[in-house]
Amino acid sequence: xxxxxxxxxxxxxxxxxxxxxxxxxxxxxxxxxxxxxxxxxxxxxxxxxxxxxxxxxxxxxxxxxxxxxxxxxxxxxxxxxxxxxxxxxxxxxxxxxxxxxxxxxxxxxxxxxxxxxxxxxxxxxxxxxxxxxxxxxxxxxxxxxxxxxxxxxxxxxxxxxxxxxxxxxxxxxxxxxxxxxxxxxxxxxxxxxxxxxxxxxxxxxxxxxxxxxxxxxxxxxxxxxxxxxxxxxxxxxxxxxxxxxxxxxxxxxxxxxxxxxxxxxxxxxxxxxxxxxxxxxxxxxxxxxxxxxxxxxxxxxxxxxxxxxxxxxxxxxxxxxxxxxxxxxxxxxxxxxxxxxxxxxxxxxxxxxxxxxxxxxxxxxxxxxxxxxxxxxxxxxxxxxxxxxxxxxxxxxxxxxxxxxxxxxxxxxxxxxxxxxxxxxx
Numbered sequence: 001x002x003x004x005x006x007x008x009x010x011x012x013x014x015x016x017x018x019x020x021x022x023x024x025x026x027x028x029x030x031x032x033x034x035x036x037x038x039x040x041x042x043x044x045x046x047x048x049x050x051x052x053x054x055x056x057x058x059x060x061x062x063x064x065x066x067x068x069x070x071x072x073x074x075x076x077x078x079x080x081x082x083x084x085x086x087x088x089x090x091x092x093x094x095x096x097x098x099x100x101x102x103x104x105x106x107x108x109x110x111x112x113x114x115x116x117x118x119x120x121x122x123x124x125x126x127x128x129x130x131x132x133x134x135x136x137x138x139x140x141x142x143x144x145x146x147x148x149x150x151x152x153x154x155x156x157x158x159x160x161x162x163x164x165x166x167x168x169x170x171x172x173x174x175x176x177x178x179x180x181x182x183x184x185x186x187x188x189x190x191x192x193x194x195x196x197x198x199x200x201x202x203x204x205x206x207x208x209x210x211x212x213x214x215x216x217x218x219x220x221x222x223x224x225x226x227x228x229x230x231x232x233x234x235x236x237x238x239x240x241x242x243x244x245x246x247x248x249x250x251x252x253x254x255x256x257x258x259x260x261x262x263x264x265x266x267x268x269x270x271x272x273x274x275x276x277x278x279x280x281x282x283x284x285x286x287x288x289x290x291x292x293x294x295x296x297x298x299x300x301x302x303x304x305x306x307x308x309x310x311x312x313x314x315x316x317x318x319x320x321x322x323x324x325x326x327x328x329x330x331x332x333x334x335x336x337x338x339x340x341x342x343x344x345x346x347x348x349x350x351x352x353x354x355x356x357x358x359x360x361x362x363x364x365x366x367x368x369x370x371x372x373x374x375x376x377x378x379x380x381x382x383x384x385x386x387x388x389x390x391x392x393x394x395x396x397x398x399x400x401x402x403x404x405x406x407x408x409x410x411x412x413x414x415x416x417x418x419x420x421x422x423x424x425x426x
Contacts, residue, residue: 024156027144030205031137032160037197038100039161041107042126043168044190047269048176050248052183053119063116064248066371067123078131079363083356084221086136092352093140093207099133100201102126104194110187131363135356140205142343142351150343151292154336155284159277162331166273168193173267221350225357229345233293234361236400237338240300241365243393245373247272247327250310253382254323258315268324275328283332284340292341293404297397299333302326304393311386338362 053059053067082099086092106126113119138154145153168190175185224230251268287295306326309319339355346354376385 024149024153025144027206028141028153028157029160030200031141032157034100034197034201034205035137035157035161036164036167037193037200038103039164040168040171041164041190041192041194041197042103042130043165043269043273044172044186044193045107045110045126046248047169047172047265048183048186049123050252051265054252056181056183057114057116057119059116064252064374066374067116067120078128079135079356079360080353081356082132083135083139083352083354084218086139086352087221087350091207092136093201093205096133096136096140097198097201099129099131099136100194100198102129102132104129104191104198107187107191107194110190111184131359134359135352138339138343138355139352142339142355143348147344149288150340151284151287151295151337152281153284154340155281155332158280158284158332158336162273162277162280166270166277169267169269169273173264173270221353224346224350224354230342230354230357232403233342233345234358236293236297236403237358238361238365239396239399239403240297240393241362242369243389243396244300244303244362244366245370245389246366249370249373249377250306250323250327253310253386254315254320256382257310257313258320268320271321271324272327272331275325276331277328279329279332280336283329284336287333287337287340292337295333296337296341297400297404299330299337300393300397300400302333303330304390304397306330307386307390307393311383311390313383 049067050064053064082095086095089095103126106122106129109122109125110119113122141153141157142150171189172186175182175189179185247269251265254268255265283295283299303326306323309323309326312319338358342354342358343351373385373389376388379385380388
């Protein structure tokens with residue numbers, strides 16, 4: 001079973017003219033379906049969370065900054081653990097399944113959560129599940145993909161993932177449209193989609209074994225994570241992550257400026273995800289051709305412009321749509337591209353740990369950035385805080401471009417079955 005995601009006729013990359021690149025395999029597609037169902041679930045909750053906390057529960061923007069920071073950063077506590085457990089046990093499927101199950105259970109736990117402490121605990125549990133599953137899942141994608149088309153494979157996965165992310169807010173919007181204020185219905189429906197995702201993971205995703213040898217020692221993993229191949233990409237990702245805030249802040253800024261009804265708030269998530277859906281595969285293919293680090297840094301330029309658009313004094317549908325498209329471009333250029341970039345800089349038996357290290361750096365940096373931005377909003381106001389953040393992000397982009405200069409050609413990594421010299425030519 002394969003899904004054909006081929007290049008256009010006559011568009012073969014250099015060195016591949018006259019031959020066809022491998023198709024995207026069934027494992028990638030099945031993991032995409034799992035992510036699709038899980039993202040319907042998670043984005044239903046994420047789409048209503050800013051309004052639920054500020055309007056329904058009466059919490060302020062600073063409190064939302066705390067919750068958003070946890071939403072961004074709590075998964076950092078277990079990302080490396082999840083990657084390492086998947087590598088050491090050589091059972092990444094089951095480590096990822098445990099993470100999906102934990103997130104599913106947290107959906108029901110939202111029903112009795114009505115205070116800041118309770119909501120914080122539930123969001124933390126959900127994000128711990130995400131942290132546990134992400135690196136083993138991405139390692140499965142990398143293992144099931146040809147090295148030449150890693151960006152495209154991650155683009156296909158993120159496309160399916162984003163279909164769910166776009167559908168989730170629509171489901172939440174529909175429920176709140178017909179049942180105003182019925183947030184409990186949103187949480188129950190979210191749980192049902194999460195359970196379906198776990199079922200597909202358990203029943204259909206193959207349990208790929210990568211290493212017939214002994215368990216992976218901690219010392220070996222630490223050597224991989226602190227080695228020269230990963231050092232600059234990790235620093236660059238951390239610097240950029242520090243000036244990246246959650247989408248909820250951008251959406252709250254758009255709502256504050258344009259004063260549209262709270263019931264339309266989930267549709268902002270849909271706009272971003274539609275743009276992400278349209279661009280994930282094209283930007284993944286572009287990253288395979290021109291360099292993953294270049295596309296990764298370029299995505300943050302799109303984010304910078306999104307901040308400026310959200311801070312602009314003039315509103316309206318066109319301005320709002322522009323901000324959403326820019327956010328979608330940012331995610332399409334960075335999410336799967338970072339995993340593809342890092343996965344070729346570690347050996348195959350430590351791949352999950354390497355991906356987890358990059359993701360951990362990013363989420364810790366974003367956690368700090370979310371907390372700081374919540375305070376800036378309180379002190380300076382919406383517009384000034386976003387403009388200041390855009391200026392800081394520009395500095396981060398310059399630093400990251402310098403750190404990754406000359407890094408667009410993947411380092412030759414000793415990976416079984418991969419010709420390192422050929423890999424270095426891309």
